[in-house]
Amino acid sequence: QPARDVGIEKTQVPPILVAAEEKPYAAPSGKTCKALNGDMAALNKVLGPDFTIGREANEDRTSKIAEGVGKSLVNSLIPFRGVVREISGAAPAERRLRAAIAAGLARRGYLRGMASAKGCKITG
Template identity: 55%
Template sequence: MAARARLTVLGLFALAAVGCPGISPLPAQAVRDTVKRGGEIASQPARDVGVAQTKIPPLLAAAKAAPYSMNGLATCQQIRGAIEELSAALGPDFAAGSEKKENKVGKLAEAGGKTVVNAFIPFRGLVREISGAAPAQRQLNAAIDAGFARRGFLRGVAYVRKCRQRAR
């Protein structure tokens, strides 16, 4: 049963990746994102029961411990470097006026995949609490939030110090 569901989830994401008849093919980045998300969803049951552990990246753990620390950040270059490291861990920063086009086929495949995977584990929320997966996810989410706060703080410091931004 588990193998069949895994194939179903991966099949949905493969369909989203290559496109459907009458729908234009997806750009390469959308395909990579869709396949990556498919793998994350397919491995969710292992995380739910505690087989696969959720790890907090050291950079985000440090941000959680001291989001407003200026240790080691005396120059504009050091501040820019810290911002770039956070962006590598968190993804691109918010840019006003830019809207990302939503991949409708990918979102449908994601919803279908989540439905199939979530049907595997009855009382999933309770299982996640007992196994420690839910508290681990909350810790990871807190570290991600701290990373966002730190990046925003460092952007503010760079602005106040009139640090030049690197070309993007």
């Protein structure tokens, strides 16, 4: 954590998320079910699995969210952490990454909707 706070450890935004951030609702690479599933699978590689009907996968996601909340609480106890992160550039980098992730999630939802509308069996 300290290496990220002072900007020593850089977080790179994956190219697929940069593309999603630029044009989240651009036409997919292809209009076939195979192409749509391929595009969703590529996003899944960087975002992790999407919500599923299966309860177990969603529970795992919930536990990760709870873990993140716990880390946030602990990090809020470190004095001047926010100031150090802003000065070092770590906070703006994290905001850029979070924006790219949000765009990737929107892109995946868009592709899932297109696949569902076509009647595709969603595999990705």
